[in-house]
Amino acid sequence: MAERILMKGNEAIAEAAIRAGCRHYFGYPITPQTEIAAYMAKKMPKIGGVFLQAESEIASINMVYGAAAAGMRVMTSSSSPGISLKAEGLSYIAGSDVPALVVNVQRGGPGLGGIQPSQSDYFQATKGGGHGDYRMIVLAPASVQEMASLTIKGFDLADKYLMTSMILADGTIGQMMEPITFEDAEIKTYDKPWALTGTECKRPHNVVNSLYLKPDELEKKNFERYEKYEQIEKNEAMWEDYMMDDAEICVVAFGIASRVAKNAVMTARSEGIKVGLIRPITLWPFPKAAFEAVSDRVRAYVSVELNMGQMIEDVRLATKCSAPVTLCNRTGGMIPSPDEILDSIRNAQKGVL
Amino acid sequence: MAVVFEKPKSLTDAPFHYCPGCPHGIIHRLVAEVIDELGIEGKAIGVAPVGCAVMAYDYFTCDMIEAPHGRAPAVATGIKRCRPDNVVFTYQGDGDLASIGMAETVHSAARNENITVIFVNNAIYGMTGGQMAPTSLPGQVTQTSPYGRDVKHCGWPIRVSEMLATLEGPEYVARVAVNNVKNVKNAKKAIKRAFENQIEGKGFSLVEVVSACPTNWGMTPKAALEWVESDMLPYYPIGVYKDRSAGEGK
Numbered sequence: 381m382a383e384r385i386l387m388k389g390n391e392a393i394a395e396a397a398i399r400a401g402c403r404h405y406f407g408y409p410i411t412p413q414t415e416i417a418a419y420m421a422k423k424m425p426k427i428g429g430v431f432l433q434a435e436s437e438i439a440s441i442n443m444v445y446g447a448a449a450a451g452m453r454v455m456t457s458s459s460s461p462g463i464s465l466k467a468e469g470l471s472y473i474a475g476s477d478v479p480a481l482v483v484n485v486q487r488g489g490p491g492l493g494g495i496q497p498s499q500s501d502y503f504q505a506t507k508g509g510g511h512g513d514y515r516m517i518v519l520a521p522a523s524v525q526e527m528a529s530l531t532i533k534g535f536d537l538a539d540k541y542l543m544t545s546m547i548l549a550d551g552t553i554g555q556m557m558e559p560i561t562f563e564d565a566e567i568k569t570y571d572k573p574w575a576l577t578g579t580e581c582k583r584p585h586n587v588v589n590s591l592y593l594k595p596d597e598l599e600k601k602n603f604e605r606y607e608k609y610e611q612i613e614k615n616e617a618m619w620e621d622y623m624m625d626d627a628e629i630c631v632v633a634f635g636i637a638s639r640v641a642k643n644a645v646m647t648a649r650s651e652g653i654k655v656g657l658i659r660p661i662t663l664w665p666f667p668k669a670a671f672e673a674v675s676d677r678v679r680a681y682v683s684v685e686l687n688m689g690q691m692i693e694d695v696r697l698a699t700k701c702s703a704p705v706t707l708c709n710r711t712g713g714m715i716p717s718p719d720e721i722l723d724s725i726r727n728a729q730k731g732v733l
Numbered sequence: 734m735a736v737v738f739e740k741p742k743s744l745t746d747a748p749f750h751y752c753p754g755c756p757h758g759i760i761h762r763l764v765a766e767v768i769d770e771l772g773i774e775g776k777a778i779g780v781a782p783v784g785c786a787v788m789a790y791d792y793f794t795c796d797m798i799e800a801p802h803g804r805a806p807a808v809a810t811g812i813k814r815c816r817p818d819n820v821v822f823t824y825q826g827d828g829d830l831a832s833i834g835m836a837e838t839v840h841s842a843a844r845n846e847n848i849t850v851i852f853v854n855n856a857i858y859g860m861t862g863g864q865m866a867p868t869s870l871p872g873q874v875t876q877t878s879p880y881g882r883d884v885k886h887c888g889w890p891i892r893v894s895e896m897l898a899t900l901e902g903p904e905y906v907a908r909v910a911v912n913n914v915k916n917v918k919n920a921k922k923a924i925k926r927a928f929e930n931q932i933e934g935k936g937f938s939l940v941e942v943v944s945a946c947p948t949n950w951g952m953t954p955k956a957a958l959e960w961v962e963s964d965m966l967p968y969y970p971i972g973v974y975k976d977r978s979a980g981e982g983k
Binding site for chain 1 (some may be wrong): 775776780801807812814815816819836
């Protein structure tokens with residue numbers, strides 16, 4: 381059996397990336413994710429990999445763009461203000477259809493905000509961030525174990541669909557330590573005939589590009605990309621159902637908020653409230669099927685978020701407003717207590733009695 | 734019949750989109766001739782900028798990527814660090830390299846990143862229709878300096894080669910021009926040197942090519958080349974500003 385070790389969330393991401401075959405990391409320091417860069421700086425030179433501290437977030441995402449175009453498994457990591465700076469590069473990576481893994485260990489915003497945990501980049505991650513029609517696969521770990529497993533999954537999905545996978549974590553999971561196990565997962569590799577390798581004068585040149593000056597060509601490219609996105613929506617949505625078998629009240633929460641929410645759900649159950657939790661693991665694609673499966677039974681939803689209410693819009697869309705959706709939130713780096721969530725569950729129960 | 738002149742192998746058959754009299758055609762050709770002469774067509778990976786040369790990816794036969802505005806040296810860094818055996822070059826204009834991309838330029842030079850940078854300085858933003866560039870001369874009339882560049886209002890043009898030569902990092906920094914036959918010949922020598930340096934693992938080599946933009950300068954091609962000589966070169970003198978291997982630096 382694989383060894384069980386105690387690890388920080390951020391370090392689990394770095395170790396998992398290396399195990400997934402990533403040998404190229406480009407980053408820039410920002411709290412609360414810097415352990416990822418520190419881990420890479422230590423390990424990469426010892427295993428024939430590349431760690432490079434860039435002069436800015438903008439440069440680091442463009443180094444990722446270059447390395448991805450050269451056919452490598454490559455990643456960068458940052459936290460909220462840094463991800464804003466990377467947005468230009470994320471758009472180019474999407475428009476050029478190259479694979480990359482980007483980690484956002486979120487902190488409070490807007491602006492310089494704070495350095496405490498937050499989920500206020502939900503919109504930025506799932507609705508765009510950069511310009512143009514594009515999507516990223518957004519994975520939301522709720523434990524140190526998932527920081528590792530979703531990193532490995534993220535690289536695979538990025539290569540499979542030729543796009544960015546984003547790990548949308550938060551300062552709590554990034555900083556906290558939990559025991560984890562690295563199973564010897566089989567790492568799939570993908571042929572990359574489009575990559576910049578040099579032609580060796582044996583094939584026509586490869587061009588990695590997002591410029592299409594003819595509008596009909598750009599439209600065609602965007603339509604094609606959205607066909608790919610449709611496949612992803614169909615095949616890759618992930619979520620966890622917790623006590624949902626007979627639930628009439630449904631709490632929706634991801635990441636660290638879901639950990640607190642689980643406590644509240646357990647307590648509410650002991651009070652006889654038929655409540656459960658849907659925990660989206662992929663934020664894009666949003667797990668609509670999870671809501672379709674319970675829409676006949678659930679009479680109220682409570683969206684628990686560390687922001688001013690961002691995922692709640694997707695909950696309303698996924699439930700087609702079949703039942704009321706209320707918000708239980710803290711923001712700016714604050715985390716709700718189980719009691720605060722419990723109150724919201726009780727209120728939701730009262731509202732539907 | 735004997736062939737006395739032909740297109741370099743490293744250029745595709747795509748017709749250039751450049752304006753009549755634009756020296757980009759000459760500079761593309763010089764780069765392609767150097768790639769041919771060094772036999773690196775199969776190993777070269779080019780990074781196109783945002784600006785007039787954005788579609789350089791259609792013109793060179795080697796693998797190409799189109800970078801965000803100003804980010805070509807960062808993109809080139811990503812490629813070169815992954816594929817050190819390939820020959821990686823960027824081709825950038827003055828807005829791209831000396832304005833929005835100055836941080837990427839300075840830091841790739843400071844790291845002595847083993848890449849080749851071709852920097853075309855024509856003192857104006859061409860693609861967007863002739864706005865003031867970081868290299869527009871004092872008094873130069875452009876769309877966004879309609880009364881002439883007022884240095885009290887918007888500062889002085891930047892001499893990129895001189896500035897980069899103050900850094901410990903870069904291997905080779907030279908300024909050339911393409912306004913007459915002699916200068917074109919010397920420009921090619923400098924470009925060749927910049928590629929050879931990379932092949933020999935020596936590091937960051939930048940060639941600033943003082944160029945012209947007849948269309949946006951509002952001049953005939955001939956008058957534009959004369960303006961290069963009379964106005965550009967006095968502010969941007971030709972020369973080798975850093976050459977570590979030769980122990981040179983101004």
